[in-house]
Amino acid sequence: MTLRYSLFPSVFLGLGPVLALVLACVTGPRPALARDLAFLQDNSAKITILDGWRCSSRATVTVESATAALYDAQVAYLGTLFGAALNNLLQSCPKLTEVTIRGRVDGTAWLEAKSSAAQGWQMAMELPRLEQAATTIPDRIKDFDDLPRLASIYQPYRAVPGVAETRAFRTFATFAQNTVLSIAGDPAGFDAYVRDKLDEMADDKAADEVEKALEVVAIYDRNAARMLRMRFAKLRQDIMRAEWTGVLSKALTPQTGIAEAARQIGAQLQRRPVAASDLGFLDDRLASWIERRLQQHDAAHPGTELADLAADRAIAEALERAEVPEGLNASRAAVDEAALAYAGFLDLALAEQLGAAQAIIDETGTGFADVDLVVETGLALSEEFRNHGFDEIADTLSEHAGARSTRLIEAGLAGYRAELDTREMDRDGIAAVQAEIAAFAELSSDFPGFDAYVETAEAALVSGRARACAGHAAAIENGARIVIETGDSARPLAAFACALYDNDHILAGFDVAGGGDGAVLSIDSADQGVMEFTLADLGPTDGGQLYGAGTDADGMDWDATIAELLIRPPSGVPDRSGITECDLLAGDPSDPDQPAPGVKLEDTPPDYDFDRAIDACIAAVEHDPGATRQLYQLGRVLDFLGDAENAQPYIDAAAERAYPPALHLKATQTLMTQEGDDAFFDAIDLYREASKLGFAPAKAELAALVPPGTELYREIPEPTDKDVMGAVRSKICEGFAGMGACVYRTGVASKKCFQVAAEAFSCEVVLTQRCEMRMGNDPLMRLLSDMTAASCPRRTDPLFLRMTKKGNSWTARSEM
Structure with a gap:
């Protein structure tokens, strides 16, 4: 809307005091106003022109009022002021044709008007800004979501002096009230608004947003706001319950x-x-x-x-x-x-x-033979509880079954011992006791009380065998006077029968031939059936008649055959302590896992039974191919005897399982048999691995090869011939009663050495030597001595020595 007011010059007649307020000089035309001036002013308003304006066809004038009423109730007076200002401007700038008037209240833009010469200087005034804003309310405020914006529309005019007395304010209030009440009167719209808010945000935030809208409603209709608040509470509860009903139905x-x-x-x-x-x-x-x-x-x-x-x-x-x-x-x-x-x-x-299960265990079995049943019952009950998750009760039942078994074992030992005394120790009886010993030994790992059963059974086996074999000999006519030559010794028939029975062979008969020319010996062997030997009568001996030097039906030599029958074959089965015959004959004394004392192979006597040791270790490996210690010991013996080709697979197998002694031996083999730097470093790696596993000899070797403070080891001169002779024994004698032989090592024939440690060399040495015999003064013996000396080798076989420097001297030890 535009309001028009006439600003003809006649309106200026009778202005009186107003014209007296003209501040601008009007004594003649000027090209421009020199500064921004309030060129009309009274108690209600001040009219100014923009700073820097120069005379032109257009000008902008600002009317600053202290109250909005000037633009409403005193609009006529405002026209008078505009007219006075225009007259002033036209006098100072005749070419002016258009003026824009901007009305402000206390700094806030309120309205704008225009006047031009073409319109006869009538003032065309726009509606106040607040009133214009009021007309936009229906378009801008359409639903509850928009209601809080109403305050923002009014916000610029809230502090304008006199605003509430203006028509613009009343217009705004009317538009706002009609719009708000129209929105508030739509329950369906309110419900949709509330649901949207509750879907979009948390319940408390949604409530805050709804309250903002209802605060606007309360400005115009408190009762409507109260009703909507009640509706919101009910709706929110219904929505919440409906939503939670779905959640609860799933949960x-x-x-x-x-x-x-x-x-x-x-x-x-x-x-x-x-x-x-x-x-x-x-x-x-x-x-x-x-x-x-x-x-x-x-x-x-x-x-x-x-x-x-x-x-x-x-x-x-x-x-x-x-x-x-x-x-x-x-x-x-x-x-x-x-x-x-x-x-x-x-x-x-x-x-x-638990009490019921313990009672079942206590009622199970009556003696040691029922231990398996007691254990099985306890384990079954324990497992049932464990399967249902009651592990503590399961453990308690296992302990209870163990205690029950222990009581049965302790109570049954005397009866078992008495029962053994009544058994006939034939082959079947012996096999049965041996099976019981094996079973008891296995049980003893869980029930130590069975150790006593093993000892009792073993003792009964020994005594039972003795009774049985004595009976075998007693069944032979005149058996008490028969003595059997067995190659290395002569044994009374009873002792011979017991030696056979130790290996499950039975003395079946002994028939003396007519005329006393010999006898036929029958042996029921454990694996070859009945064997018969024709023995020669070797004449009387202490305590009886000696028989021997015969053959069997197949012409086999008596001494070789009987030796096989009397010697127990090696067994790979460990005893109750886990010790095998291989451990006893080939165990490494430096092996911390070795349960037996072990054997220093280099210190064994010349007649040491290495064949038996090898057979025992083969039997142990066959019995348990996964027994790493037995693999190592078999390889160790073969390696010592020079059979490196057959030894290597066993040593490698044990080393691959990180067995420390095997790693150590393989490292030593690497140093001894391989050449080049790689061999040395490979050996160092093996020594280090064995050392990390706590093997003391490997730690010593490693310390010698790589002493602290050195990168590997320092080079030193190899031992001289003199050093070698000073380290080895120069004289070796054997004999007795003033008679014997001596070997004198006189020098070094050849020597090959390579350094294997910081202070050690591995040397292959051949020595020169001479031999002497001590035979007394007998001319015949001296002749024999001279002949022996003449046949003595002038050189030794190759000796493999580890030469170690200690201070200024050297020591030697055999590496074989």
């Missing part, structure tokens, strides 16, 4: 655990908090569901069987884990009470079950 199912249901509800409450006043709804629903859930559980698991008790414990643990959200007090109380009740019930029921 509170017969399949959901109590702890899981509490977790889901807690998570939802974190996402969408609920007012404290609404928590009662959730609490009632959850508490009722918990009660039904517990009733369902009790109906499904009514008894005290382990399956029922396992289910009871599971739900008790779930109750203990359940984290009921804060504020759900009835649900929390239901959970706590149920957890306490189930815990008490479980304690009593499990105690009864």
